[in-house]
Amino acid sequence: MQYNVTVIGSGPGGYVAAIRCAQLGFKTAIIEKYDTLGGTCLNVGCIPSKALLDSSEHFINAKEHFAEHGIDIPSPKVNIGQMIKRKGDVVKANVDGIAFLMKKNKIDVHKGIGSFVDKNTIKVTSADGKETTLTTEKVIIATGSKPTPLPFAPFDKKRIISSTEALELKEVPKHMIVIGGGVIGMELGSVYARIGSKVTVVEFLDSLIPTMDGTLGKELQKIAKKMGMDLFLGHKVTAVESKGNEVIVKAEPKNGGNAIELKGDYCLVSIGRRPYTDGLGLDKVGIDTVKGQIPVDDHLKTKVDNIYAIGDVVRGAMLAHKAEEEGVFVAEKLAGQKPHIHYQLIPGVVYTWPEVASVGYTEEQLKEQGRAYKVGSFPYKALGRARASMDTDGLVKILADKQSDEILGVHIIGARAADMIAAGVTAMEFRASAEDVARMSHAHPTYMEAVKEACLAATANRAIHM
Amino acid sequence: MALQVKVPAVGESISEVTIANWLKKDGDTVQLDEVIAELESDKATFELTAQSAGVLKIVKQQGETVPIGEVICEIESNGQATQPAKTQSTTPVSTGQSTPKATGGVKEMKVPAVGESITEVTISTWLKKDGDVVQIDDIIAEVESDKATFELPAEATGILRIVAKEKETLPIGGLICKIEITDGAPVSSAKSSSTPATSNNSGDKTYAAGHPSPAAAKILDEKGIQSSQVQGTGVGGRITKDDAQKAQSTPAKTENKSAATPPVIASGGTRGERREKMTSLRKTIAKRLVSVKNETAMLTTFNEVDMKPVMDLRSRYKDQFKEKYGVGLGFMSFFAKAVCAALKEFPAVNASIDKDEVIFHDYCDISIAVSTPRGLVVPVIRNAESLSFNQIESEVVRLATRGRDGKLSIEEMTGGTFSITNGGVFGSMLSTPILNPPQSAILGMHNIVERAVVKNGEVVVRPIMYLALSYDHRIVDGRESVSFLVRVKEMLEDPGRLILGV
Numbered sequence: 001m002q003y004n005v006t007v008i009g010s011g012p013g014g015y016v017a018a019i020r021c022a023q024l025g026f027k028t029a030i031i032e033k034y035d036t037l038g039g040t041c042l043n044v045g046c047i048p049s050k051a052l053l054d055s056s057e058h059f060i061n062a063k064e065h066f067a068e069h070g071i072d073i074p075s076p077k078v079n080i081g082q083m084i085k086r087k088g089d090v091v092k093a094n095v096d097g098i099a100f101l102m103k104k105n106k107i108d109v110h111k112g113i114g115s116f117v118d119k120n121t122i123k124v125t126s127a128d129g130k131e132t133t134l135t136t137e138k139v140i141i142a143t144g145s146k147p148t149p150l151p152f153a154p155f156d157k158k159r160i161i162s163s164t165e166a167l168e169l170k171e172v173p174k175h176m177i178v179i180g181g182g183v184i185g186m187e188l189g190s191v192y193a194r195i196g197s198k199v200t201v202v203e204f205l206d207s208l209i210p211t212m213d214g215t216l217g218k219e220l221q222k223i224a225k226k227m228g229m230d231l232f233l234g235h236k237v238t239a240v241e242s243k244g245n246e247v248i249v250k251a252e253p254k255n256g257g258n259a260i261e262l263k264g265d266y267c268l269v270s271i272g273r274r275p276y277t278d279g280l281g282l283d284k285v286g287i288d289t290v291k292g293q294i295p296v297d298d299h300l301k302t303k304v305d306n307i308y309a310i311g312d313v314v315r316g317a318m319l320a321h322k323a324e325e326e327g328v329f330v331a332e333k334l335a336g337q338k339p340h341i342h343y344q345l346i347p348g349v350v351y352t353w354p355e356v357a358s359v360g361y362t363e364e365q366l367k368e369q370g371r372a373y374k375v376g377s378f379p380y381k382a383l384g385r386a387r388a389s390m391d392t393d394g395l396v397k398i399l400a401d402k403q404s405d406e407i408l409g410v411h412i413i414g415a416r417a418a419d420m421i422a423a424g425v426t427a428m429e430f431r432a433s434a435e436d437v438a439r440m441s442h443a444h445p446t447y448m449e450a451v452k453e454a455c456l457a458a459t460a461n462r463a464i465h466m
Numbered sequence: 467m468a469l470q471v472k473v474p475a476v477g478e479s480i481s482e483v484t485i486a487n488w489l490k491k492d493g494d495t496v497q498l499d500e501v502i503a504e505l506e507s508d509k510a511t512f513e514l515t516a517q518s519a520g521v522l523k524i525v526k527q528q529g530e531t532v533p534i535g536e537v538i539c540e541i542e543s544n545g546q547a548t549q550p551a552k553t554q555s556t557t558p559v560s561t562g563q564s565t566p567k568a569t570g571g572v573k574e575m576k577v578p579a580v581g582e583s584i585t586e587v588t589i590s591t592w593l594k595k596d597g598d599v600v601q602i603d604d605i606i607a608e609v610e611s612d613k614a615t616f617e618l619p620a621e622a623t624g625i626l627r628i629v630a631k632e633k634e635t636l637p638i639g640g641l642i643c644k645i646e647i648t649d650g651a652p653v654s655s656a657k658s659s660s661t662p663a664t665s666n667n668s669g670d671k672t673y674a675a676g677h678p679s680p681a682a683a684k685i686l687d688e689k690g691i692q693s694s695q696v697q698g699t700g701v702g703g704r705i706t707k708d709d710a711q712k713a714q715s716t717p718a719k720t721e722n723k724s725a726a727t728p729p730v731i732a733s734g735g736t737r738g739e740r741r742e743k744m745t746s747l748r749k750t751i752a753k754r755l756v757s758v759k760n761e762t763a764m765l766t767t768f769n770e771v772d773m774k775p776v777m778d779l780r781s782r783y784k785d786q787f788k789e790k791y792g793v794g795l796g797f798m799s800f801f802a803k804a805v806c807a808a809l810k811e812f813p814a815v816n817a818s819i820d821k822d823e824v825i826f827h828d829y830c831d832i833s834i835a836v837s838t839p840r841g842l843v844v845p846v847i848r849n850a851e852s853l854s855f856n857q858i859e860s861e862v863v864r865l866a867t868r869g870r871d872g873k874l875s876i877e878e879m880t881g882g883t884f885s886i887t888n889g890g891v892f893g894s895m896l897s898t899p900i901l902n903p904p905q906s907a908i909l910g911m912h913n914i915v916e917r918a919v920v921k922n923g924e925v926v927v928r929p930i931m932y933l934a935l936s937y938d939h940r941i942v943d944g945r946e947s948v949s950f951l952v953r954v955k956e957m958l959e960d961p962g963r964l965i966l967g968v
Contacts, residue, residue: 338687340680404673430704431674 001108003029005334006122006136008114008280011039013311013323014142015098020331021140022105029134030107031114031124036095037102039144041320044164047094049187050351051087052167056194057353065390078195080172087167110134116281119304138306140330141294142323143280145273145312150179153240153269159247160240160267163188173197175264177249179237181208183350185270186220190352193227200230200262202237202251209350213362213411215377215397220356220413223393232260240267275313300330308333322346345428347421354380354394357421360409360428363399372402376434376458378450380414382465385445391415396454398434405433405459416447423451434458468540469518470602473505473532474578475616480507480875482533485526492524496541503538507875512579517621518543535619543571571647573622577609577640584611584876588635589642594620596628600645607642610750624648675703682710689713690738751841758901763939766898766910769951771958773914773929776800779961791856797911798834798862799855801886801954803964805909806830806851808953809884812946815937816883818904824941833882833902834862836869837892843869844902846882886911890931899936906942909954910934 004026007018014030015037021028036043062076102109112126122139124132147162149155157165166188174197178189181203193199201208201224207217208224208231224231232251238259239250247267252259275292285304287294294302294309301308308330311323325341332339350356366373377397380386386394394414400407410424427437438455442448457463473483487504490496496516503514516522520543526532577587587609594606600620607618620626624647630636678686678693682705686693689710696713698705744752758764780795787795809816809830817826830851833844845865850858868874885902890913899910910933917930933955937947957963 338684340683340687342680401673406673429680431677433672433674436701 001029001132001134003027003108003134003136005029005138005140005331006031006114006134007140007142008122009039009142009144009311010037010098010109011142011144011311011323012041012320013144013327014039014140015101015327016324017140017142017310017327017331018107019101019105020328021334022107024331024335026138026331026334028105028107029110029136030102031110031112031122031134033111033113035111036091037098037109038091038095039142042094042098043091044167046320046351048087048091048167049163049184049191051090052083052191053187053351053353055083055086056191060194068390078172080169080195083195084168084170113279115279116284119285119306138334139308140327141277141280141302141307141309141313142311142327143276143313144323145318146276147269148272148274150237150240150269150271153267155269156242159242159245159265160269163268163270166192166266166268169266173264173266175200175262175266177202177247177262177264177267179240179249179267179269180271181205181231181233182211182270182272183209183348185268186224187351188268188270189229190224190227193224193229194353198228198230198264200232200264202232202235202249202262204234204236204254206234208233209356212348212350212356212358213397213409214364215395216356216358216411216413219394220350220352223352223354223413226393235260240269242267273312273318277313299333300326316343317346317348319346319348342429345425347425349418349421351418354391354414355417356413357417358409358411359421359424360407361399362409362411363397366399366408371408373408374400374402374405374434374458376400376454376456376461376463378453378457378463378466380447380450382453383445383447383450385447385449386415388445389415396420396450398451398454398458400434400455400458405435406431407434407437407455407458410451412451414447414450420448420451423448435460468523468542469520469573469622470537471514471517471539471541472537472619473534474514475534480534482531483507484531485528485538488524488528490522492522494522496520496522514538516541518573571622571624573624573645573647575618575621575642575645577636577638577642579638584638586635586637586640587611589630589632592628592632594626596626598626599648600624600626609642618642620645622647672702676705678705678710679707681707685710686713690740694743695741748841754903755900758903762901762903764901764936765939766934766936767944767948767951768896768935769933769955771931771933771955772919773797773931773958775961776958777914777929787856791860793856793859793863795855796859796862798886798888799858800958800961800964801909801911802832802847802850802853802858803855804954804957805832805884805886807957807964807967808950810851811953812942812950814942814946815907815950817906817941818883819906819938819941820904827883830884831882833879833885833905834865835885835887835902836866838869838872843874843879844882844885845869845874845878846880885909888912890914896932896934898934901936901938906940907935907937907947907950909951910936 005021005028007014007028007030010030010032018028018030034043041047059076059078062073066073110124110132112124115123115125117123120135120137122134122136124134147164153160155162163184172195173192176189176192176197176199178185178199178201181201185201186208189199189201207214208220209217221231234254235251236254237249237251241248245265247264249262249267250259277289277294282289285307287302287304293315294313296302296309296314300310300314310326310330312318316322325346329339329341345359347357347359363375375397377395380394381392386392391414397411398407399409407427410421412420434455438452438459442452453463453465483505485503486506489504490502496502496519498516498519500516501513502516502522505512505514518541520541523540523542525540526538532538589607590610591608593608594600594604600606600623602620602623604620605617606620606626609616609618622645624645627644627646629644630642636642676693676698685707686696691713693705696705696709699709700706776797784795813826816830817824829849832847832850834847835842835844847858847861853861865878882902882905884905885908887899887908888911889897890911894912896912897910899908901908912932914929914931916927918925919928919930933951935947935951
């Protein structure tokens with residue numbers, strides 16, 4: 001079969017690239033090794049974890065907040081089987097949606113493992129061993145990433161688990177030990193903490209979500225403690241041992257001190273993800289990976305002229321929306337257009353409750369650059385809407401250039417942060433100043449008012465409601 | 467109101483200065499033009515004077531390194547802010563839309579010290595009109611010295627009163643204009659004096675002026691238009707999608723002219739062209755080269771040199787030379803020494819005209835032309851007549867490296883008495899160099915080519931370089947210039963003469 005463009009991998013990078021290619025008039029194929037389309041994000045990542053996060057949030061509301069709202073119900077119980085089933089339904093609806101979009105855009109879906117024969121030929125081997133050969137002018141590699149195991153404790157997928165298994169548990173863990181206090185660890189840790197598990201987080205660095213602005217990490221730490229999580233920051237895990245129904249995790253403070261030993265029934269290892277290129281046959285086209293990643297130039301082109309790579313397999317943040325932008329970018333490049341991606345303005349989001357979201361420079365980065373900046377922040381506590389909803393944890397922090405007042409960073413922790421950050425991206429794409437945003441009308445009562453107030457604070461320390 | 471004192475532009479290649487010494491303390495009352503601090507660049511130390519009278523508030527501490535344009539301190543002009551607006555009624559405000567309140571304070575803007583050797587500057591363009599309301603830091607004029615063009619930012623917010631007209635030349639410290647200080651910008655309110663007015667007024671220049679929206683950026687790129695070529699109509703001068711869609715790569719003005727160009731013949735090749743704004747350095751170079759052609763009586767005399775003796779000498783000793791001095795033995799030292807010796811014999815070639823007088827120089831400061839990514843620069847080898855071969859060679863290497871790195875200071879490029887340019891490195895066979903004013907002569911070196919020449923009645927092959935000497939016939943006569951070049955030739959063809967001085 002003959003194609004203009006073949007996309008390998010159907011995650012958010014791959015399927016978006018395929019759709020954009022089809023929109024631009026290319027005859028397009030997409031290859032997926034799993035039964036369902038959508039990749040990590042739709043099957044074992046963003047979507048299912050959000051499904052469980054919402055379920056756990058409903059549970060905690062029913063358990064702890066309904067009474068105060070004046071709703072009396074008998075003490076609610078978790079039905080983990082139903083929770084996982086509903087999550088499965090949500091996933092199915094989404095992946096079916098992708099299958100529909102492929103059909104609608106006349107994209108040929110080939111199920112199986114795609115592997116280069118040469119730079120214009122790809123062999124697809126399906127689960128039953130059947131081989132199909134595709135010839136193609138251009139290739140977009142979008143094979144994504146896999147959870148990284150601890151070198152001394154591989155996943156046994158029963159007690160030492162990755163995020164994938166954590167989304168499929170049959171029981172509520174009694175004590176879940178989370179290794180790695182980054183995005184995935186905190187998201188899934190908070191799910192299980194809310195539905196009744198004791199959750200202990202061991203993190204090597206000295207703060208949670210260490211790549212984000214320090215204020216957010218500190219706030220999240222407070223909120224996690226309030227939720228009853230135990231946090232061991234600055235601890236290095238030295239051993240993980242599975243003994244049937246028990247997991248023992250040993251760790252020691254990296255700066256010296258007494259070692260700890262934790263006993264739990266599940267250990268979630270969420271120390272990061274690694275680019276996935278197994279079976280792709282990169283050697284057939286002469287591409288060497290560097291630290292697992294496929295090297296690309298500014299146009300996301302590999303060293304081979306007709307082969308591009310996007311998403312988690314290339315440099316940059318491992319985020320679905322980053323992969324999507326890159327998918328569109330490459331498709332448009334292939335059509336001779338000249339799109340842009342501002343990597344600095346790709347937002348980072350953590351779906352704990354409350355959510356954490358951020359775009360632009362962190363305060364730590366500005367300090368390091370020696371840039372003169374101003375800070376304006378506004379707490380959710382002072383927000384009418386937040387009080388009405390009893391979501392008073394969190395704050396909005398705006399960083400702006402001291403001289404020009406241009407917004408350099410927007411950092412939010414609090415309810416709806418993930419949705420609100422889009423306004424920060426818009427403002428920064430247009431290089432708005434803090435005062436620009438402060439002078440725009442924000443509907444009342446909304447959470448977004450906190451952004452306006454923080455901008456007022458950044459402009460000239462003149463927040464109204466503080 | 468507080469006047470922010472910024473690091474002045476002290477020279478072309480200087481991007482930052484270090485605060486060597488605060489001569490006044492935080493909170494001191496300072497007088498206008500009083501020296502308040504000593505600043506150091508990588509080339510020189512200079513003094514910072516108070517740009518108004520008032521109370522000093524130090525922002526940057528001693529020892530800190532501060533980029534050009536950064537605020538070093540603030541001067542709170544005492545009294546002025548509280549004084550009633552005396553001049554308000556007599557101040558006609560030309561911008562009908564708003565009436566900024568005059569505070570009675572008047573900021574006199576004087577020509578800043580832009581470099582050690584620069585004594586005067588010329589106002590090349592006024593970017594604001596007399597009576598315009600200007601914001602602090604708005605670029606109000608372009609000023610040029612004989613080395614470079616720089617921008618003059620408003621030192622206060624208020625109404626501009628122009629004193630020096632365009633094309634007028636002023637000494638350092640001369641009065642350029644006055645700004646009648648008004649309190650605050652017309653649009654923004656309250657405490658926003660520290661932040662720029664965020665313009666409801668699309669004409670305002672802000673930091674975001676010319677910033678294209680995401681969609682606009684893509685469209686412009688596809689059209690091959692730089693955002694700097696598009697006038698943004700969005701808030702603060704931002705470029706909207708509509709601006710980008712309407713932008714045209716070829717200005718409409720030139721279309722009339724194209725009627726005169728030959729008809730387009732359909733062919734496979736692309737016929738794109740692009741327009742770039744000339745940099746101020748380029749503009750200065752262009753203007754100066756034309757003025758030399760117009761204002762001097764320049765002509766060129768030629769000769770040829772048999773380079774064999776120099777080349778023989780060089781190949782014999784170059785290893786020893788390199789070993790002893792750590793620098794290669796090139797041709798430049800031979801030429802510089804020969805030129806210095808010849809200049810002693812023909813002082814007019816080493817002289818310059820200053821109005822009705824001729825200045826003769828007892829020393830030979832040799833400017834050498836160096837090609838850099840930013841254009842041609844001419845650093846100077848000082849007192850070349852008293853330097854040894856190795857000293858000249860190392861100085862050439864040092865200056866050329868600094869030139870290529872863009873690190874040459876104005877002092878290093880000022881004040882030569884004679885120039886040498888070597889077009890030979892690019893393969894030039896023969897050229898007529900242009901004078902480097904106020905110098906009166908320039909020697910052009912060219913490539914060395916093996917040519918058939920006649921020696922003692924026989925045709926032999928010799929490495930030959932053509933030499934060109936362009937000179938200002940106003941003060942150098944034909945006899946002197948031709949003899950000068952013959953002397954240079956003689957000494958190069960018999961380097962022994964260099965030692966003996968014959």
